[in-house]
Amino acid sequence: MExxxxxxxNDPEFIQTLERNISEGRAFCVREQEGLAGSPLxxxxxxxxxxxxxxxxxxxxxxxQARNKGVATALLQYVLQLINTPAEVSVITFGEDVPDGKPAxxxxxxxxxxPQEQILLNGPQDGSRQLFRLALS
Numbered sequence: 531m532e533x534x535x536x537x538x539x540n541d542p543e544f545i546q547t548l549e550r551n552i553s554e555g556r557a558f559c560v561r562e563q564e565g566l567a568g569s570p571l572x573x574x575x576x577x578x579x580x581x582x583x584x585x586x587x588x589x590x591x592x593x594x595q596a597r598n599k600g601v602a603t604a605l606l607q608y609v610l611q612l613i614n615t616p617a618e619v620s621v622i623t624f625g626e627d628v629p630d631g632k633p634a635x636x637x638x639x640x641x642x643x644x645p646q647e648q649i650l651l652n653g654p655q656d657g658s659r660q661l662f663r664l665a666l667s
Contacts, residue, residue: 547588551576558608560601572596575605577612585613587621590634602637610641615666622649625658638662 551557559574561567573592579585587609592601613619623638624631625648639645643662 573601583617619664628657
């Protein structure tokens, strides 16, 4: 995942953000072996609720071994059912010029997210980013 998101394991800012989201109940994951504590992670998601009813998915990632097994779908379904409606959910994901970002783009479209403006700030893989929004009623 790091080639798309940049270095995370040794990034103090990412670790601090992850720990804060966990302690505030805004981090969710799917683990191997039916979710037993300590089992390897298959995927995770962080969601910001501080501007509710405008929510933001800050990060959603799935390990390469768990791809195409419904992990991202399960994570997104789970966090969306936690949101009180009406609401708006946004996420910044990969632009069309990032081939490995196509599954993420398709996942958000499958859930009804609508692509918005292209963001010119390039990510770690030198590709663009794009804002997606979902209106929940």
